[in-house]
Amino acid sequence: MRASPRRPPFFATVRGTLVLLLLVVLLPVLLAQVGLSVSNYFARLSQEAQAQVDLARAIARTTESFVRDVQRTELAVGTTLTASPPPSPAEQTRLLTTVADDYPAILRINWLDPAGRALASSDPRAVGLDFGDRPYAQEVQAGQEMVLSNLFSARVDGQDVFTISRGIRDAQGNLLGIVVAVVDPKRLGELALTIERTGGAAIAIFDARGRLVYRRPEVPPDQIGQDWTSALPQLAQASAGQEVTGTFVSPVDGQERVFALAPIRVGGWVALADRSAAQVTAPLIRDLLVQLGLLLGIGGLGLAVALQGSRTITEPLYRVREHALAVGRGETPPPVAPSGPVELRDLASASNRMAAEIQAREQRITALYESERQARAAAEAAIQARDQFLAGSAHELKTPVTNLRGFAELALRRLEKEGPPPPEALRHTLETIDRQADRLARLVAQLLDVAAAEAGELEVARERTDLAALARDVAGRMQSATHRQLRVSAPQPVEAVVDRGRIEQALLNLLDNAAKYSPKDRPIELEVLAPEPATARIAVRDYGPGVPPERRELLFTRFYQAQAGRPFAGLGLGLYYARLVAELHGGHIEAEFPAGGGTRIVLSLPAAPVSASSGSGGER
Amino acid sequence: MSAQQRILVVDDDEAILEFVKEALADEGYTVLTALDGAEALQIAAQSPPDLILLDMRMPVTDGWQFASAYRAAPGPHAPTIVMTAARDAPAIAREIGADGYLAKPFSLDDLLEVVARHALPRPAPP
Numbered sequence: 001m002r003a004s005p006r007r008p009p010f011f012a013t014v015r016g017t018l019v020l021l022l023l024v025v026l027l028p029v030l031l032a033q034v035g036l037s038v039s040n041y042f043a044r045l046s047q048e049a050q051a052q053v054d055l056a057r058a059i060a061r062t063t064e065s066f067v068r069d070v071q072r073t074e075l076a077v078g079t080t081l082t083a084s085p086p087p088s089p090a091e092q093t094r095l096l097t098t099v100a101d102d103y104p105a106i107l108r109i110n111w112l113d114p115a116g117r118a119l120a121s122s123d124p125r126a127v128g129l130d131f132g133d134r135p136y137a138q139e140v141q142a143g144q145e146m147v148l149s150n151l152f153s154a155r156v157d158g159q160d161v162f163t164i165s166r167g168i169r170d171a172q173g174n175l176l177g178i179v180v181a182v183v184d185p186k187r188l189g190e191l192a193l194t195i196e197r198t199g200g201a202a203i204a205i206f207d208a209r210g211r212l213v214y215r216r217p218e219v220p221p222d223q224i225g226q227d228w229t230s231a232l233p234q235l236a237q238a239s240a241g242q243e244v245t246g247t248f249v250s251p252v253d254g255q256e257r258v259f260a261l262a263p264i265r266v267g268g269w270v271a272l273a274d275r276s277a278a279q280v281t282a283p284l285i286r287d288l289l290v291q292l293g294l295l296l297g298i299g300g301l302g303l304a305v306a307l308q309g310s311r312t313i314t315e316p317l318y319r320v321r322e323h324a325l326a327v328g329r330g331e332t333p334p335p336v337a338p339s340g341p342v343e344l345r346d347l348a349s350a351s352n353r354m355a356a357e358i359q360a361r362e363q364r365i366t367a368l369y370e371s372e373r374q375a376r377a378a379a380e381a382a383i384q385a386r387d388q389f390l391a392g393s394a395h396e397l398k399t400p401v402t403n404l405r406g407f408a409e410l411a412l413r414r415l416e417k418e419g420p421p422p423p424e425a426l427r428h429t430l431e432t433i434d435r436q437a438d439r440l441a442r443l444v445a446q447l448l449d450v451a452a453a454e455a456g457e458l459e460v461a462r463e464r465t466d467l468a469a470l471a472r473d474v475a476g477r478m479q480s481a482t483h484r485q486l487r488v489s490a491p492q493p494v495e496a497v498v499d500r501g502r503i504e505q506a507l508l509n510l511l512d513n514a515a516k517y518s519p520k521d522r523p524i525e526l527e528v529l530a531p532e533p534a535t536a537r538i539a540v541r542d543y544g545p546g547v548p549p550e551r552r553e554l555l556f557t558r559f560y561q562a563q564a565g566r567p568f569a570g571l572g573l574g575l576y577y578a579r580l581v582a583e584l585h586g587g588h589i590e591a592e593f594p595a596g597g598g599t600r601i602v603l604s605l606p607a608a609p610v611s612a613s614s615g616s617g618g619e620r
Numbered sequence: 621m622s623a624q625q626r627i628l629v630v631d632d633d634e635a636i637l638e639f640v641k642e643a644l645a646d647e648g649y650t651v652l653t654a655l656d657g658a659e660a661l662q663i664a665a666q667s668p669p670d671l672i673l674l675d676m677r678m679p680v681t682d683g684w685q686f687a688s689a690y691r692a693a694p695g696p697h698a699p700t701i702v703m704t705a706a707r708d709a710p711a712i713a714r715e716i717g718a719d720g721y722l723a724k725p726f727s728l729d730d731l732l733e734v735v736a737r738h739a740l741p742r743p744a745p746p
Contacts, residue, residue, distance in 0.1 A: 395707075398705035405728075410728060
């Protein structure tokens with residue numbers, strides 16, 4: 001293929017169009033796929049958030065149940081402790097220890113008097129300590145039936161703990177004492193929380209101040225009690241009773257996580273369920289990437305196929321293009337081999353057919369032009385011949401006209417100067433004028449015959465004639481006019497059916513010519529014979545200089561003069577007319593140049609056998 | 621009119637020769653005639669003319685041949701007048717160095733005028 005001088009825009013080419021089509025098809029699919037994936041992504045996120053909400057609720061409910069269970073137990077313990085008679089201190093300790101042992105998360109259970117002093121405990125270290133300054137004790141004293149405390153540092157051993165307290169009152173509402181269960185948050189998971197199916201999620205519980213009470217997976221002990229309100233400000237909302245979902249950056253690992261907060265309906269606590277956002281989105285992104293890769297793969301494959309396919313279109317197109325250009329340059333290129341898709345094969349065939357038709361048309365035009373050129377040349381030649389004929393005719397006529405005019409003017413002049421001439425002189429003058437007039441008339445007649453013959457319109461009047469007698473008659477007239485020595489040899493009648501006047505004129509021409517082109521003292525020979533029954537022959541021979549060989553060919557053409565070589569001046573109508581007459585009668589004329597010198601013109605005519613009936617009439 | 625001026629007339633048409641001869645003889649010229657160039661050269665050599673009237677197209681020796689042979693011959697040369705039926709009489713006259721021309725068919729007056737104008741005057745006999 002030949003590079004175009006100017007590269008067209010890519011999308012204007014076949015290849016570009018195919019690629020464009022491909023893009024038009026693939027791009028919406030790609031966009032739709034991306035849209036679907038994005039919507040999937042958000043649906044999955046929302047689904048995940050819902051899962052976290054469910055999880056957080058479950059944690060909240062479980063925590064609530066745990067707290068209520070402990071409180072119910074505390075109520076039972078308190079009731080027992082305030083029964084009458086009251087149990088002994090040893091019995092109190094045993095009861096408290098038994099109950100504490102039932103709950104793995106409960107470090108100890110204290111029995112406080114209404115002022116907050118520990119009367120008994122499952123832990124002997126607590127007995128006698130005053131907890132009246134603790135907020136949970138004060139809240140119970142203030143009238144609250146039960147209190148879930150925030151996390152705080154235990155007075156007994158400095159551990160981070162929280163308490164579930166229950167005031168024990170008599171029928172009148174007087175506070176009799178407070179049962180306080182001290183819970184180790186670290187052990188909440190083992191004991192109270194039955195949530196196992198967290199699906200990779202993290203769960204956590206916060207107290208009312210937003211401090212981390214419990215988390216699974218576990219965090220280092222020093223992180224328990226950490227304040228998360230800055231990392232997760234929504235804790236306050238949840239603490240106020242609202243469920244909240246969203247994403248946040250976990251203080252545990254610094255990763256973005258999807259979370260749900262559910263309020264625990266005791267003590268303003270909050271349950272948290274969260275999951276790594278990356279973990280949620282990773283499969284989505286993986287799916288997306290796989291789909292994208294698949295699409296790109298299909299697109300690339302399509303592109304490759306389109307480019308290859310475009311070649312099967314463009315290659316035949318280029319060939320047709322080169323072919324058309326070559327035809328346009330007037331070359332004759334070999335036909336294009338049809339290839340590629342059917343339409344392109346049709347195109348190649350059409351191009352071939354067009355080239356063939358153009359060539360055929362060119363040939364026709366060339367032939368037409370050639371025949372036109374020939375016709376024009378022939379017409380021009382005819383016009384030239386006609387001009388020449390006219391010029392020649394005028395020339396021929398000028399001499400007798402000069403004579404006519406001259407003799408007439410001379411006679412007039414003499415009449416004026418000398419009076420009437422003597423009869424002899426007048427007769428001579430009139431005879432001379434008559435001869436010239438006759439000559440003129442004969443010339444005109446011959447010219448008209450030539451013109452008519454050339455137009456194919458010459459009619460001859462034939463009659464049976466004895467050519468020998470005709471020749472003797474013409475010779476006699478000639479003799480008296482020119483005084484030349486004329487030898488006539490016509491021993492036998494030679495009969496032919498001819499136009500008598502025209503044969504006479506032809507013979508006169510031959511004799512005139514002979515007289516003119518030969519010395520006066522040399523004889524002219526006239527011969528009439530029939531060498532065979534069907535042929536009559538009239539021969540005129542002179543003893544002049546003859547005709548140079550290079551001029552013989554033109555001897556019988558119109559107005560030809562044997563000794564030309566000068567600017568044309570016409571004579572020679574005589575021989576041409578003789579030839580015309582011969583041919584008009586179905587005969588022919590020839591020039592011979594005998595060894596003895598001079599020229600011999602032989603006029604051959606078809607003879608009529610003597611026995612044949614005499615004919616006449618205007619045959620052509 | 622100068623008597624005894626000799627005019628040589630050359631033409632292959634005898635009728636023209638007769639007419640010109642009679643016309644000029646009536647005017648007192650001496651007229652010599654020739655039927656072709658060869659004859660004319662002979663006459664011109666024997667009795668030099670005072671003017672030559674020359675037809676161009678003639679058998680044997682034509683006007684062109686005569687003109688070049690006459691110019692080549694020694695002795696004084698008479699003026700030459702071309703008599704022709706050709707269309708380009710002036711051109712032919714120039715070509716052969718003639719002094720004038722008579723285009724056929726010419727009138728008697730033309731003939732006499734041209735001859736009177738060009739014929740050399742003959743010195744009076746002593």
